[in-house]
Amino acid sequence: xxxxxxxxxxxxxxxxxxxxxxxxxxxxxxxxxxxxxxxxxxxxxxxxxxxxxxxxxxxxxxxxxxxxxxxxxxxxxxxxxxxxxxxxxxxxxxxxxxxxxxxxxxxxxxxxxxxxxxxxxxxxxxxxxxxxxxxxxxxxxxxxxxxxxxxxxxxxxxxxxxxxxxxxxxxxxxxxxxxxxxxxxxxxxxxxxxxxxxxxxxxxxxxxxxxxxxxxxxxxxxxxxxxxxxxxxxxxxxxxxxxxxxxxxxxxxxxxxxxxxxxxxxxxxxxxxxxxxxxxxxxxxxxxxxxxxxxxxxxxxxxxxxxxxxxxxxxxxxxxxxxxxxxxxxxxxxxxxxxxxxxxxxxxxxxxxxxxxxxxxxxxxxxxxxxxxxxxxxxxxxxxxxxxxxxxxxxxxxxxxxxxxxxxxxxxxxxxxxxxxxxxxxxxxxxxxxxxxxx
Ligand code: SAM
Numbered sequence: 258x259x260x261x262x263x264x265x266x267x268x269x270x271x272x273x274x275x276x277x278x279x280x281x282x283x284x285x286x287x288x289x290x291x292x293x294x295x296x297x298x299x300x301x302x303x304x305x306x307x308x309x310x311x312x313x314x315x316x317x318x319x320x321x322x323x324x325x326x327x328x329x330x331x332x333x334x335x336x337x338x339x340x341x342x343x344x345x346x347x348x349x350x351x352x353x354x355x356x357x358x359x360x361x362x363x364x365x366x367x368x369x370x371x372x373x374x375x376x377x378x379x380x381x382x383x384x385x386x387x388x389x390x391x392x393x394x395x396x397x398x399x400x401x402x403x404x405x406x407x408x409x410x411x412x413x414x415x416x417x418x419x420x421x422x423x424x425x426x427x428x429x430x431x432x433x434x435x436x437x438x439x440x441x442x443x444x445x446x447x448x449x450x451x452x453x454x455x456x457x458x459x460x461x462x463x464x465x466x467x468x469x470x471x472x473x474x475x476x477x478x479x480x481x482x483x484x485x486x487x488x489x490x491x492x493x494x495x496x497x498x499x500x501x502x503x504x505x506x507x508x509x510x511x512x513x514x515x516x517x518x519x520x521x522x523x524x525x526x527x528x529x530x531x532x533x534x535x536x537x538x539x540x541x542x543x544x545x546x547x548x549x550x551x552x553x554x555x556x557x558x559x560x561x562x563x564x565x566x567x568x569x570x571x572x573x574x575x576x577x578x579x580x581x582x583x584x585x586x587x588x589x590x591x592x593x594x595x596x597x598x599x600x601x602x603x604x605x606x607x608x609x610x611x612x613x614x615x616x617x618x619x620x621x622x623x624x625x626x627x628x629x630x631x632x633x634x635x636x637x638x639x640x641x642x643x644x645x646x647x648x649x650x651x652x653x654x655x656x657x658x659x660x661x662x663x664x665x666x667x668x669x670x671x672x673x674x675x676x677x678x679x680x681x682x683x684x685x686x687x688x689x690x691x692x693x694x695x696x
Contacts, residue, residue, distance in 0.1 A: 260473030262427060263434050265378035271318050274472050276383050277326075278375040279307055281619055284387035286379065288471055289314045301329070309372030322378045379472070381428040391461050394424035395509060395542065398571035399671070404432045406567075406673050407505035407538040411435035412450045416503040416530065418485045418510055420456035423465045425507060430477050452478045453492060453501040455485045486512065489519030490530035500528040504535040512548070513541040514555040521559060522679050537676040542669045549670040561674035568670055576658045 259266065261273050269275050269289055277285040290303035291314065301313030310328025317326055377383065382397050395403070403425075409415055409432040420426055433450030456462040462482035469478045479492060491498035508516055520539065522529050531537045539561065543549045549566055556564055617628055 258473045260477075261378045262381065262384070262431060262472055262474065265322060268319055268321050269317055269324075269376060269378070271314075274379050275317065275322075276377050276379050276387060277305060277307070277312065278377060279309055284383060286384070286387045287314075289318050291315070291318065304329075307374065309374060312374065317376050320376065322376065324376055325373050326376050327373045381424075381431050384427050385424045388422055388424060390422055391464065392419075392421035394422045395428075396424070397428075399542070399569050399669070400425050400428045402567070402569055403507060403540050403542075403671060404429060404505075406671075407507065407540055409433055409505045412448050413505055413535075414448070414451045414453065414501050414503045414532065416453050416455070416490050416501055416506045418455040418490070418508055418516065419458070419461070420454040420465045420480060421461065421509065423454075423468055425509065426452055426454050426465060426469070426478060427472075427474075429505075429507070430474055434477060450477070451501070453490070453503065454478055454480045455483045455490065456480065457482075457484045485510070485519065486515040489516075489524075489527075491527055496527050498527070500530050502532040503530055504532040504537055506537065506539045507542070508540070509542045512551075513543065514552045517552070517555050517559055517561075520676075522676070531676070532678075534678060536678055539674045539676070541672045543672070544669045546670060549672050552672050556672070556674050561676050564672065564674045566670055566672050568668060570668070574658050576656060578656055 258272065261275070271289055271291045273289055275287055275289050277287055279285060285305065285307065287303075287305050293303035293314075302315045302318070304314065305312045312326055313329050316329065317324075320326065381400075385394060385397055385400075388394070407415070409429055411433060412435045413433050415429045415433055417425055417429060430450075430452045433452065435450045454465065456465060459482055462480055466480040469475060469480060481492065483495065488495035490501060490503075492501055493499055506520060510516060520531065520537075522531060522533070539556075541549075541552050543552065553564055553566070613628075613632075617625060620628060
């Protein structure tokens with residue numbers, strides 16, 4: 258099955274992960290199913306019950322990604338409610354506190370045809386915002402920078418520990434994917450990009466493995482249940498297993514320095530997990546400076562080079578143009594201050610209209626419908642009211658900016674380092690011969 262994360266195609270297929278956007282900041286992930294054990298005997302398949310209505314999956318499967326889906330006209334809620342309650346109870350038990358938002362939206366009363374949602378295919382970015390949290394996760398501003406510094410590119414192998422909630426896993430598999438999921442690479446020389454993910458907590462390892470299968474990423478991600486401090490990074494048996502031959506490594510662990518002894522070119526026993534033919538790029542993610550320092554000390558002892566530390570301080574910047582017009586002397590470009598009561602009233606009116614337009618753009622369907630009705634009433638009242646002076650025409654104004662403080666990210670110290678490949682006498686001879694044949 259092609260992964261919707263990598264090759265989503267045009268239409269939503271059955272048994273595929275889809276993201277249901279209820280609002281701009283409320284996304285509900287669901288696997289589209291043509292059947293539902295809890296809804297046996299009905300043809301609409303699984304039903305997603307939300308505060309905006311019931312959405313039978315039969316109305317979504319086969320639709321183009323990005324479609325607006327209307328809630329069911331049939332009240333599937335009454336029979337869905339039993340399943341809904343069970344589902345909400347399940348969520349409450351299995352993910353205490355972590356998935357309250359989803360659980361809350363499941364618990365909402367269900368009414369027929371009360372709204373709509375938008376259905377999109379998942380991306381690592383939207384998955385990070387909607388995944389069920391089992392741990393702290395790495396957010397997009399951090400992982401986009403990390404993957405760039407790790408030179409994660411199609412065909413390379415990434416080691417990740419711990420897998421946690423799988424946020425970084427999804428971003429890294431997209432970075433190394435080279436277009437042949439589960440198949441052969443294009444040429445014998447080309448390797449299939451792969452993520453080797455290690456997780457110490459058994460339940461978390463199981464959940465990530467299930468998600469990888471549900472998301473069509475089998476063969477591209479291999480999840481191993483393992484304490485990497487003790488047992489390192491070989492695949493299969495910790496002592497005699499295969500080497501992942503990784504060229505990029507990301508450690509999101511409480512004590513990354515304890516894992517570094519396994520990331521060497523010539524281990525005392527077993528194979529090295531590193532790619533013998535490539536420089537290896539490493540990043541560790543630690544919330545406090547003492548941990549970063551300890552990691553750096555161990556890196557130096559183990560011959561890692563180019564060690565540097567970065568903290569990603571990501572801010573969204575809201576850029577606006579100041580409104581300007583003609584001042585009292587008729588000079589264009591001056592900031593407009595109201596001089597008369599009429600002008601002040603007029604300015605308030607324009608500001609209000611602008612704020613309303615902004616609010617409208619961020620509402621869901623149901624709210625937009627209610628707002629449009631209110632708007633009609635207001636317009637009628639305004640037409641009947643006294644005629645004010647015309648709204649001034651604003652010219653190009655000075656650009657101003659303000660940064661948005663609340664961007665979801667878990668700031669940590671990122672320590673980067675590289676380990677060059679070993680250079681043998683054989684390599685030297687090969688290089689010399691090539692050089693001689695080139696001249
Ligand atoms: N990077 C993950 C993500 O983006 O979703 C989050 C990782 S979470 C902060 C840290 C994980 O490391 C936890 O799930 C924990 O169980 C795991 N862990 C801790 N010690 C470990 C060890 N010795 N070996 C493997 N995993 C370990």
